Amino acid sequence: THREPEDYHAKMEKEENTVVIDVRNRYESAIGRFDPGTAELIDPMMRKSTEFPVWLDRPETREKLRGKQVLMYCTGGVRCERASALLRQKMETEDEYKDLGIQGVYQLQGGIDKYFRKFPNGGCWVGKNYTFDKRFAHAPPGLEEAQQDGEGKGKMVTSENLKKKLIPLSKCEACGKAWDKYRGKRRCPTCGVPSLICKECFEADKNGIKKLGKEIRCELCVKERITKKYQLKERMEREMSEYEIRKFGSTGNKKKQHTHITEGRIKGGTDTSDSLPSPNPDNVTRLFVSNLCIKSTTEETIVSTLLGATHVQWISDRKTGKFRGCAFVEMDTPGSASVAAGQSGSIMVAGRLLRAKLSPPGSKDVWPSPGATVL
Numbered sequence: 001t002h003r004e005p006e007d008y009h010a011k012m013e014k015e016e017n018t019v020v021i022d023v024r025n026r027y028e029s030a031i032g033r034f035d036p037g038t039a040e041l042i043d044p045m046m047r048k049s050t051e052f053p054v055w056l057d058r059p060e061t062r063e064k065l066r067g068k069q070v071l072m073y074c075t076g077g078v079r080c081e082r083a084s085a086l087l088r089q090k091m092e093t094e095d096e097y098k099d100l101g102i103q104g105v106y107q108l109q110g111g112i113d114k115y116f117r118k119f120p121n122g123g124c125w126v127g128k129n130y131t132f133d134k135r136f137a138h139a140p141p142g143l144e145e146a147q148q149d150g151e152g153k154g155k156m157v158t159s160e161n162l163k164k165k166l167i168p169l170s171k172c173e174a175c176g177k178a179w180d181k182y183r184g185k186r187r188c189p190t191c192g193v194p195s196l197i198c199k200e201c202f203e204a205d206k207n208g209i210k211k212l213g214k215e216i217r218c219e220l221c222v223k224e225r226i227t228k229k230y231q232l233k234e235r236m237e238r239e240m241s242e243y244e245i246r247k248f249g250s251t252g253n254k255k256k257q258h259t260h261i262t263e264g265r266i267k268g269g270t271d272t273s274d275s276l277p278s279p280n281p282d283n284v285t286r287l288f289v290s291n292l293c294i295k296s297t298t299e300e301t302i303v304s305t306l307l308g309a310t311h312v313q314w315i316s317d318r319k320t321g322k323f324r325g326c327a328f329v330e331m332d333t334p335g336s337a338s339v340a341a342g343q344s345g346s347i348m349v350a351g352r353l354l355r356a357k358l359s360p361p362g363s364k365d366v367w368p369s370p371g372a373t374v375l
Contacts, residue, residue, distance in 0.1 A: 002109040003071075005118040011071060012124050013037035017103065018069040023052060023083040024130070026220055027193045028075070030170040031137055031180040032127030039071065040064075045220060047193050050307045051236075052083055054243045056090070067101045073108040073115075075129065078304040080107035116140045127169040128180055132299030132375060136182040136194075139166060172198035174216050185374055188218035190226050192310075192332070194374075277338035280358060285337050286367060288359035290326040293350035302329060303375050305349055306356070308336030313372040328359065330368050 003011065012020060018039040022029045026045050034041060042064060044055040055061055070087065072080045084107045090097040091105070108115060112129050119125070120142030128137040138144065143165055168180035173188075179198040186195040186202070195218060197205075204210040217226070226232045289306070302312045311330035316323055331337040337358060344356045361367035 001104065001106050003106045004109050005115040005123075008071065008073075008106070008108045008115070009119065009123050011069070011106070012039045015039065015069060017067060018071060019064060020071045020073065021083070023049075023072050023074050023079050025049070025193065027182075027196075027218065028130035030196070030219060031182075032125065032129050032139075032169065034073065034124045035126045036124055047191055047220060048307065049079055049082075049304060053086060054239050056083075056087065057243055057246060062096060062100060065100055065102055067103065069103040070105045071108070072106070073111060074300075074304075075111050075131070076113050076298065076300050077107065077109065077111040078300060080111065082304065083107075122165050126165055127167075130182075132303060132373070137180065170196055170219075172196055172201055173218060173222075174198070174201040174212055186212070188221055189214040190217055190221045190229055191232050193218050193220075276342050277335070278341035278344075278358060280334050280338040280341075282360060283334040284358045284360045285331045285334055286359050286361055287329045287331060287337055287340055287356045288326065289329050290355045291352050292325045292327065292354065293352055294323050294325045296350045297323070297325070299373060299375055301349060302327070305347060305354065306331070306336075306340050308332040308340070309375050311368040311372040311374055313369055328367075328372070329356075330372070 011018060012034060014037065016038050018036075019042050020034055020036050020039045021042045021044070022033055023044070024046075025048060026043065027047075029043050033043070044052060044061075046052060046055065072084050074080045074083075084105050087097075087102075087105050091100075091102060092098075110117075112125070115123065115125070116129070120140055122140040122143055125140060128139050130137050168178040170180050171177060172179040173196050175198060177198050177200075179196055181196075181199075182194045183197055183199070183202050186197050187193060188195055195216070197212065197216075201210070201212065205212040215227075221227070221232070224235075226235075287306070289302075292301070299312060302309050306329055308331045309329050310332050313328045314323055315326045315328070329340075331340060340356050341358050343354075345353050347354045
């Protein structure tokens with residue numbers, strides 16, 4: 001059920017037995033998030049959205065939701081559609097969730113973007129909102145204006161409130177200095193998420209004064225003591241295997257149930273030929289994606305719809321420069337690309353059936369191209 005920002009805000013501030021789930025990735029929530037009043041904030045600590053079903057299925061997660069009213073939020077609302085639909089499906093079909101006594105599942109209509117428009121001074125928000133564009137992040141509009149003029153136009157916020165809401169929540173991964181700005185294309189060497197590197201450390205590395213080695217890792221890799229890529233891969237494979245055993249059983253006699261996503265809703269079904277991964281003998285990782293909505297498609301649309309996307313290059317009309325509703329998308333693995341291509345024509349986004357096909361770059365093509373956006 002969708003809730004407008006005013007109602008959502010009131011639920012966070014005043015209603016007890018309420019939890020607020022941030023369904024974004026950890027590198028997003030690290031620099032900004034809701035600080036609810038009486039409600040409890042839950043951060044799944046995900047590197048990518050594909051980890052949400054596994055997190056939701058954990059016994060400790062179920063206990064956190066027992067007897068609670070569940071609120072969810074993300075940047076624009078797309079990821080909440082999927083997450084809330086998955087939880088509601090479990091509440092209807094799985095005994096473990098039926099017995100939890102969850103008092104409703106609600107999502108923020110329009111996401112953080114719409115909340116900021118309604119609460120320009122931030123409301124319950126602290127820090128900055130991560131964006132999938134060249135800005136990387138931005139504060140609520142009222143606070144950005146106040147920060148620019150030093151006092152706040154029309155006394156929109158007090159200096160004390162301004163100081164509290166704009167204090168960086170995160171730290172530079174190299175020196176530990178309070179920092180909340182993502183710079184350049186630096187990523188964690190073990191898991192690949194964007195890295196928080198302060199200006200001084202970034203410049204020192206750029207000028208060869210102090211190189212940023214592989215020991216400089218993201219918050220999650222440090223916390224989980226992940227130092228090699230294979231360690232993360234093995235852990236994720238183990239967690240996925242345990243999840244599949246809990247969900248489907250280990251006998252393999254039954255057809256696995258899968259979730260078919262249509263306009264943000266998840267419908268149960270059995271495996272069919274149109275949901276099988278596309279053959280990919282050449283291990284292609286680039287997709288050509290078409291039939292995208294010209295007006296509403298954003299980087300977040302790609303991230304939340306094509307799980308595993310790492311780069312996107314929008315295709316525009318050469319004469320007018322207008323978006324043509326298609327793009328080249330780089331996936332993190334050939335397997336992710338195969339799955340996405342196999343779902344072509346079955347995923348509806350903004351009223352359109354998304355089309356995706358494997359599209360290997362030419363021998364002379366530079367890919368990802370310099371004009372591609374890092375997701």
